[in-house]
Amino acid sequence: MSLPDKIIKHRKAHGWSQEDFAEKLNVSRQAISRWENGTALPDAQNILQISKLFHVTTDYLLNDDYECDSDIPAVQSATKETYELVSRKKYKHLIGAIFFTAAWLFWVKKIPTYVDGIEFGIAFCCLVLCAANAFIQFNLFFKMLFKKR
Numbered sequence: 333m334s335l336p337d338k339i340i341k342h343r344k345a346h347g348w349s350q351e352d353f354a355e356k357l358n359v360s361r362q363a364i365s366r367w368e369n370g371t372a373l374p375d376a377q378n379i380l381q382i383s384k385l386f387h388v389t390t391d392y393l394l395n396d397d398y399e400c401d402s403d404i405p406a407v408q409s410a411t412k413e414t415y416e417l418v419s420r421k422k423y424k425h426l427i428g429a430i431f432f433t434a435a436w437l438f439w440v441k442k443i444p445t446y447v448d449g450i451e452f453g454i455a456f457c458c459l460v461l462c463a464a465n466a467f468i469q470f471n472l473f474f475k476m477l478f479k480k481r
Contacts, residue, residue: 333399334370334396335373335393336370338392339364339367339368350364350365357378379394425469425472425476426473428465428466429473432462432465432466435466436459
């Protein structure tokens with residue numbers, strides 16, 4: 333996909349008219365039109381601004397072989413590394429969930445032995461916190477487990 337096509341695609345995806353886009357870049361609407369028609373190219377400063385506005389890399393904008401940011405080899409590598417980190421992290425959530433479930437069970441067993449109101453209140457607060465944390469940890473684990481690549 334060429335630079336003009338990428339500019340048109342992303343400008344329209346953001347719902348901007350040529351005039352809106354030109355205003356964001358401090359250029360004329362005619363400059364945007366020339367860029368989109370391929371009769372002129374934006375300068376380096378405008379390429380940087382366009383990449384920031386569209387949340388893409390300059391490599392993606394300037395290389396016609398790239399259809400999206402994920403086609404860039406460095407981005408592919410970073411995506412793979414991120415996936416591996418997330419995979420390892422999901423098991424930490426499972427371990428946390430099991431730990432807090434065990435702590436919750438311990439507190440449930442201990443609560444009837446407390447007769448003092450303050451001890452009971454502290455135990456009950458710990459029970460609620462452990463249950464909430466276990467729920468959150470299981471929830472995070474299952475979100476990561478079923479998350480698509």
